[in-house]
Amino acid sequence: MQERPQPARAEASCAGMRCARRRFALAGFVLCALLPLTAAAQQAELQPERVVIRHDTILRYVPRYELTLETSAASSSTLFWRRVDQVPVYERISLDASGLGNRAVEVHVSAWGAADATMPAQSQGQLLSGDFATAYAKAGWRSLSAWGGRRFVTWGLPGGLHLDGVGVEERAKSGLYFEAVAGRPVTSVSTVLGSHSEYTQPTVAYGARVGYDRPGTLAAAGSYIERWSNGLAANRALMGTVAYRPYERLDLLASSTFDVRSGVQEARVQAAYLATDEIEPELAYVHADPRKLLPSWSILSMFATDVYDEGVLGVTGHVSHDWSARVELGMRRSYLPGAPKEGAHLGYRTDASVRFRPTGQRTEVVCEISRRDEGETALFITRLAAAFVPYYPLRIAPELGAAVDEHDSKRTALLARLSAELPLGPRWTSALSADLARTPIALLEVRSLLRVSYLLDGGSH
Amino acid sequence: MRWFALAASVCMLASCARMPPRPHDKIRFAHGPHLAAGVRCLQCHNIWQPGSKDGLAPAFKPSGDAGVPSLATAESALPPTAAAADGGVVSAQAAQAAAAQPTPSTEAQEAAQGEEATRIFPKEQKCKQCHTQPAERECRFCHTHPEAAASYSERDRPVRFNHGNHFGRGVRGCVGCHGLGSDANDRSAAAFSPRLPPMQPCTKSCHAADMPALACSRCHIDLHRYKRSQVELVRHPPGFLHEHGTRARAQSSLCSQCHEPSFCSECHTASPGLPAVLLHPTEVSRDFIHGADFKARHPSEARLEQATCLRCHGVSFCDGCHRDTGIGGGVGAQSPHPPGWLDPLSPRGHARAARSNILTCAACHDSDASHTCVPCHRVGSIAGNPHPPGFGAGSDKTRQGVCRVCHGDAR
Numbered sequence: 001m002q003e004r005p006q007p008a009r010a011e012a013s014c015a016g017m018r019c020a021r022r023r024f025a026l027a028g029f030v031l032c033a034l035l036p037l038t039a040a041a042q043q044a045e046l047q048p049e050r051v052v053i054r055h056d057t058i059l060r061y062v063p064r065y066e067l068t069l070e071t072s073a074a075s076s077s078t079l080f081w082r083r084v085d086q087v088p089v090y091e092r093i094s095l096d097a098s099g100l101g102n103r104a105v106e107v108h109v110s111a112w113g114a115a116d117a118t119m120p121a122q123s124q125g126q127l128l129s130g131d132f133a134t135a136y137a138k139a140g141w142r143s144l145s146a147w148g149g150r151r152f153v154t155w156g157l158p159g160g161l162h163l164d165g166v167g168v169e170e171r172a173k174s175g176l177y178f179e180a181v182a183g184r185p186v187t188s189v190s191t192v193l194g195s196h197s198e199y200t201q202p203t204v205a206y207g208a209r210v211g212y213d214r215p216g217t218l219a220a221a222g223s224y225i226e227r228w229s230n231g232l233a234a235n236r237a238l239m240g241t242v243a244y245r246p247y248e249r250l251d252l253l254a255s256s257t258f259d260v261r262s263g264v265q266e267a268r269v270q271a272a273y274l275a276t277d278e279i280e281p282e283l284a285y286v287h288a289d290p291r292k293l294l295p296s297w298s299i300l301s302m303f304a305t306d307v308y309d310e311g312v313l314g315v316t317g318h319v320s321h322d323w324s325a326r327v328e329l330g331m332r333r334s335y336l337p338g339a340p341k342e343g344a345h346l347g348y349r350t351d352a353s354v355r356f357r358p359t360g361q362r363t364e365v366v367c368e369i370s371r372r373d374e375g376e377t378a379l380f381i382t383r384l385a386a387a388f389v390p391y392y393p394l395r396i397a398p399e400l401g402a403a404v405d406e407h408d409s410k411r412t413a414l415l416a417r418l419s420a421e422l423p424l425g426p427r428w429t430s431a432l433s434a435d436l437a438r439t440p441i442a443l444l445e446v447r448s449l450l451r452v453s454y455l456l457d458g459g460s461h
Numbered sequence: 462m463r464w465f466a467l468a469a470s471v472c473m474l475a476s477c478a479r480m481p482p483r484p485h486d487k488i489r490f491a492h493g494p495h496l497a498a499g500v501r502c503l504q505c506h507n508i509w510q511p512g513s514k515d516g517l518a519p520a521f522k523p524s525g526d527a528g529v530p531s532l533a534t535a536e537s538a539l540p541p542t543a544a545a546a547d548g549g550v551v552s553a554q555a556a557q558a559a560a561a562q563p564t565p566s567t568e569a570q571e572a573a574q575g576e577e578a579t580r581i582f583p584k585e586q587k588c589k590q591c592h593t594q595p596a597e598r599e600c601r602f603c604h605t606h607p608e609a610a611a612s613y614s615e616r617d618r619p620v621r622f623n624h625g626n627h628f629g630r631g632v633r634g635c636v637g638c639h640g641l642g643s644d645a646n647d648r649s650a651a652a653f654s655p656r657l658p659p660m661q662p663c664t665k666s667c668h669a670a671d672m673p674a675l676a677c678s679r680c681h682i683d684l685h686r687y688k689r690s691q692v693e694l695v696r697h698p699p700g701f702l703h704e705h706g707t708r709a710r711a712q713s714s715l716c717s718q719c720h721e722p723s724f725c726s727e728c729h730t731a732s733p734g735l736p737a738v739l740l741h742p743t744e745v746s747r748d749f750i751h752g753a754d755f756k757a758r759h760p761s762e763a764r765l766e767q768a769t770c771l772r773c774h775g776v777s778f779c780d781g782c783h784r785d786t787g788i789g790g791g792v793g794a795q796s797p798h799p800p801g802w803l804d805p806l807s808p809r810g811h812a813r814a815a816r817s818n819i820l821t822c823a824a825c826h827d828s829d830a831s832h833t834c835v836p837c838h839r840v841g842s843i844a845g846n847p848h849p850p851g852f853g854a855g856s857d858k859t860r861q862g863v864c865r866v867c868h869g870d871a872r
Contacts, residue, residue: 052721058739090735096721108722112735133730134722152722152729154709159773160729171714216676219712241711248670255707268707274673280698316698326699353699366745368752377765383753385745397743401753405761413757419742433742439757449739 051097053456058090060449065441081441088116088193094134104141108151110134114193131188131196145169153181156207156225157237158257158266158293162186163205175214182206185227203229219243236260249274265292270312278319284312306334322358327351334374347374362395363388378406395421405440414438429453486606496650500591502635505583581624585612619657620680677718684718692719702750706773 065081094110113130136149148166165183185205186197207225212218220242227235238258245251251274256267270284289307314328328351335344349372356365363386370381380403387397397419405411419433435447495505588603600607639655663680664672671679684692697705709716716725727737728749741747748755755762763770802811 056740058735060739090739092735092740094726108726110726110730114735131730134726152725154706154713154725159706162730213712213714215678215712215715215718216671216674219715221711239710241707243708243711245670245674248674251674253704253707253711255710268704270704270707314700316700318698324696324699328700351700355699357696364745372765374765377761379758379761379765381753381758385752387743387745395743397745399745403753403758403761405758408761411758411761413754415754415757421743431742435754437754437757439754440760441757449742451739451742453740 050099051095051456053096053454054092054094055454056090056092056451057453058092058449058451059087060090060447061085061087062447063442063445083442085118086116087118088114090114091130101139105137105139107137108134116193127193129193129196143171143173145171150186155179155209155221155223155241156181156205156239157227157235161205161225161227165205171213175212176210177213178208178210179223180206180208181225185229203227203234205235217245233261237265259292262292263289265289272316278317280316280318282312282314282316284314286310286312306336308332308334323354323356325352325354332374345375347372349373361389373406376407380404380406393423397421411440412438413440424452427455429455486604486609486611489603489605492655493651493653496653505587506581506635619682621682622680675715675718678714681718702746 064084064086090112091114092110092112094108096106096108098106100106110133111131112133113128115128117127132150134150134152136147136151138145138147140146146166146168150162150164151167153161153163153167163181163183163185165181167179167181167183169177169179171177183205184199185203187199187203188197205225205227207223209221209223211221213221221240223237223239225235225237225239226233227237236259238260239256240258241255243251243253251272253270253272254268257265259265264287266289267287268284270282272280272282274280287307287309291307310330310332312328312330314326317325319325328349330349330351332347332349333344334347349370351368351370353366353368355367357363365386366383367385368381368383370379372379372381381401383399383401385397385399385401387395389395397417399415399417399419401413401415401417403413414437416436417433419431421429421431423429429452431449431451431453433449433451435445437445437447439445585603589598592598592602596602600610604610635655638658640653668680671677677684727740737749738747
């Protein structure tokens with residue numbers, strides 16, 4: 001067994017304590033903001049129009065693997081792995097309350113926590129973890145609204161941005177809107193129980209967006225956002241998005257992110273034509289330059305990476321309301337900027353999926369087949385998943401999956417899964433799931449979970 | 462401490478759940494007895510605007526060139542009038558008063574005197590014209606919760622609808638849409654209770670294009686009042702998950718018609734501590750876009766489509782996990798090195814490790830310095846000149862093995 005160096009552990013411990021204090025400060029801030037609101041909500045005037053509360057308790061058995069030098073360790077690859085069994089308990093709670101304060105205030109909170117007392121030696125002291133995923137309150141007055149807390153901002157940067165901060169939004173009836181946000185981007189640190197936010201790096205982000213939104217006809221927006229970290233401007237991104245239906249059977253979609261210093265980070269243009277009510281062909285072009293997606297403070301940004309362009313032809317078939325299918329073919333060209341042209345290589349992917357979901361039933365069947373080949377790596381992935389109700393209200397969901405690495409059979413992964421869900425009461429449900437898997441690391445792996453959930457969907461409506 | 466914070470959050474949320482329901486006042490009203498007493502729809506639902514060319518209030522004006530129906534057309538197909546309901550809320554006096562009510566044209570005269578005629582729902586004063594008895598004047602006669610009496614709010618309306626735009630387009634009067642109420646088998650007027658028409662006639666004809674465009678807000682004021690199962694009429698097509706990000710950026714208000722922010726945060730968490738796959742074990746889409754045991758094959762996927770990973774997951778997403786398990790971190794997903802490996806100032810930097818025991822490097826790198834070290838450690842490259850000041854004076858670079866790695870051609 002390979003011991004970690006003591007200084008590193010001590011360093012991590014100190015950082016962890018600092019991190020915990022800061023997280024507590026954040027939690028305190030959020031609670032300070034929410035508690036008066038909750039107290040006020042006890043008044044009749046703040047009775048929410050709608051409130052959705054969901055609470056999950058999940059007991060999970062999952063093996064984790066660490067690299068080891070023990071040659072006796074079972075393995076299907078040339079590396080040796082040590083298995084560490086974990087039985088963590090997860091708690092998650094989410095609240096969405098809208099229509100508070102004469103329908104002007106809404107609150108959204110989602111938080112999780114985890115504990116694992118089963119294997120403290122292997123957990124390296126990280127027995128507890130937890131974080132807020134979302135926690136913000138939004139208040140509106142006429143067309144103007146403002147929010148504060150932790151929120152996921154969908155625009156500005158590829159993949160979005162989680163922000164601890166504030167924002168304002170003005171939405172006119174004409175469809176024009178303006179948004180501005182500022183705050184601290186959430187940076188996370190990983191533990192064996194899952195990552196949580198940490199505040200060891202000084203960082204800030206701010207930006208604004210202007211747009212026009214008329215659902216079903218035209219939605220266009222342009223945004224600019226800056227993210228700073230360690231004294232470096234990590235991102236200065238301009239993003240433009242357009243969704244346009246010039247007439248009812250043609251759907252156009254375009255999106256591009258442009259870094260002011262380095263150029264186009266990614267772009268997507270897509271056109272879908274509803275030829276008949278059943279057939280919808282689609283053409284798309286995608287461009288991505290991953291190196292420009294990396295913040296400049298990341299060491300990875302120093303390395304050259306492939307840029308790719310992809311053309312996609314897809315056809316979606318709405319056979320009936322219950323049956324639908326989709327076939328997609330993508331041709332991809334990857335190349336290293338600055339390298340000779342012969343360095344470029346072509347790849348392709350084909351994806352097909354069929355879905356059966358009858359109306360008014362809790363039955364659903366999905367079959368997916370995908371093959372991707374980049375010349376050096378080829379993956380064949382297939383998945384069959386179903387859910388049905390054999391004896392009401394018991395719901396069963398079997399699933400079979402396979403991922404075959406055609407150039408390295410040792411990396412083939414297989415999965416067989418069986419899940420069941422049973423209501424325990426009007427608002428309570430339980431679920432059980434068990435997996436049997438063959439992974440590139442383990443010849444046979446067993447995982448399972450037990451979940452108990454409470455869901456309240458109520459309000460004065 | 463953070464557990465205290467989380468526990469406090471749970472208590473706070475639980476207190477929300479236990480909030481006593483606020484009395485929600487409703488207007489106690491039954492259409493059937495009023496119809497049976499001879500009250501016509503348009504006597505209460507005033508659509509007549511005095512002074513306007515066609516007599517219609519603005520809210521009911523057709524936007525196109527559709528013709529304006531007559532009152533008879535608008536009220537055609539009403540249930541056959543039956544005898545006054547004996548147990549209804551309409552008294553005999555009120556029925557007589559209703560019979561003596563003015564026609565819509567006279568209503569228009571009243572509107573000209575200042576009464577708001579554009580509201581579809583009548584004011585209290587309108588009711589009092591017929592309900593003259595003392596008992597009928599008590600608040601509790603109409604209000605279910607007089608202590609929190611409120612008028613019918615326009616915000617309570619589930620849909621935006623302009624009646625004027627729909628007149629003359631094949632709609633058969635009021636009952637053409639609002640007929641067949643609570644008791645469809647009883648065709649008597651006394652049992653009539655108007656219904657809200659279903660969506661299908663709209664979405665199968667003029668509004669067919671709004672369905673694939675998800676232009677719900679054209680008609681629906683707020684879809685959050687419905688449960689997810691009630692709006693599953695709209696289904697995202699297969700493959701939607703792969704493009705939902707672009708659509709969400711372009712039309713976030715479209716998504717928020719049905720989905721609460723916590724729906725997004727099941728997957729889009731700042732710190733992915735609790736995988737979404739655990740929350741919905743019996744959903745066929747529980748794996749989101751990473752189906753068929755993605756984690757087991759993610760090294761292959763990352764090698765195959767590194768650009769695609771980064772489009773959603775930042776660099777710290779990979780580093781965080783690999784850092785903790787000691788597999789990679791800071792270098793790449795395939796590397797077994799700890800974080801800070803490339804940082805010359807880090808206590809876990811590769812320089813210190815190489816100086817202390819180069820054999821640990823050679824165990825994997827097979828003494829292949831020309832491919833592992835030299836690409837960076839050469840003059841003009843990222844790691845700069847590897848020679849310390851004063852190095853090399855008088856050395857024979859053709860005789861030392863380590864020199865020949867770079868200077869092999871100097872023979």
